[in-house]
Amino acid sequence: MDKHGAPSLHIMRSQLGRARGLGAAKSGLHHWWGQRVTAVALLPLSLYFVVSVLMLAGADRARMAAFMAEPWNTVLYLCLIAALFYHLALGVQVVIEDYVNNEAKRMAGILAVKGLIFFCALACAVSVLKLAF
Amino acid sequence: MKDVREALFVGRNTEGKLIRRPISPFMLGSAYKPQMSSMTSIAHRITGCALGLGTLLLTLWLVCAASGDDAFSVIQAVLASWIGILILIGFTAAMFYHFCNGIRHLAWDAGRGFDLPTMHRSGWTVVAATAVCTVGFWVIAFLVW
Numbered sequence: 137m138d139k140h141g142a143p144s145l146h147i148m149r150s151q152l153g154r155a156r157g158l159g160a161a162k163s164g165l166h167h168w169w170g171q172r173v174t175a176v177a178l179l180p181l182s183l184y185f186v187v188s189v190l191m192l193a194g195a196d197r198a199r200m201a202a203f204m205a206e207p208w209n210t211v212l213y214l215c216l217i218a219a220l221f222y223h224l225a226l227g228v229q230v231v232i233e234d235y236v237n238n239e240a241k242r243m244a245g246i247l248a249v250k251g252l253i254f255f256c257a258l259a260c261a262v263s264v265l266k267l268a269f
Numbered sequence: 270m271k272d273v274r275e276a277l278f279v280g281r282n283t284e285g286k287l288i289r290r291p292i293s294p295f296m297l298g299s300a301y302k303p304q305m306s307s308m309t310s311i312a313h314r315i316t317g318c319a320l321g322l323g324t325l326l327l328t329l330w331l332v333c334a335a336s337g338d339d340a341f342s343v344i345q346a347v348l349a350s351w352i353g354i355l356i357l358i359g360f361t362a363a364m365f366y367h368f369c370n371g372i373r374h375l376a377w378d379a380g381r382g383f384d385l386p387t388m389h390r391s392g393w394t395v396v397a398a399t400a401v402c403t404v405g406f407w408v409i410a411f412l413v414w
Contacts, residue, residue: 143279143287172378175371182368186361186406193414194349197341200334224324227317256328263328263335 167226174223181216188213204267213264221257225250305392313370316363323360358407365402369395 188209192200203209228249236242280290294300296307333344347353373391376382382391 143289145279193410197338224321260328260331263331266335
């Protein structure tokens with residue numbers, strides 16, 4: 137649209153690029169695939185998490201530490217943390233991309249949220265390891 | 270032109286005149302009735318965001334457990350309070366919904382279940398499974414507590 141609201145065409149792309157579709161995919165497939173892989177991984181891991189939480193209902197710290205010190209529980213919790221936070225980072229990125237139109241704000245938002253998610257993931261992993269060892 | 274997608278909104282009518290192409294109204298709003306497809310989709314996103322906030326609680330829980338007895342007894346007391354239980358009920362409901370509807374999405378990714386009767390059936394199955402799992406979880410939780 138021009139400044140008077142009448143339709144006009146301003147295409148800054150090659151005809152070939154336009155005919156082929158919506159532009160370079162860059163890392164789009166990686167994002168989509170990563171979301172699916174972590175989703176599949178989270179199917180058994182989240183069920184394990186539910187069972188573990190039921191086992192730890194009302195537990196004191198000693199019982200929780202003993203639980204996390206079991207090798208399978210340590211490993212499963214670390215797998216859960218990795219898959220969960222990666223899945224979360226990819227999901228939140230899509231939500232921000234959908235609703236924040238301003239490019240600078242969008243990038244700042246994604247970086248801030250992904251930074252927070254990375255921080256929380258590391259805090260969880262270190263806490264599990266500290267309980268385990 | 271602020272957005273490159275604007276270029277795709279402009280086309281020509283049968284007289285060759287440049288026109289702005291019509292676009293569909295936004296999925297939520299007065300243009301459409303609430304439908305199984307749109308409602309389960311937006312609920313998937315809302316529960317996903319809620320679970321994102323829930324991971325902050327998970328982080329707090331694990332960090333407190335690693336920090337020491339005092340910190341852990343505080344977080345356990347907060348989670349066992351009525352407001353803590355309420356938040357955890359919401360968290361488990363969101364988790365079971367996102368889990369069940371996620372399976373639905375994976376089936377769609379595999380190209381299955383796209384026809385309308387199947388989509389409606391799977392949608393109601395997700396709602397029912399969420400209710401059953403959430404109630405079941407809390408019955409077991411109060412029994413083992």
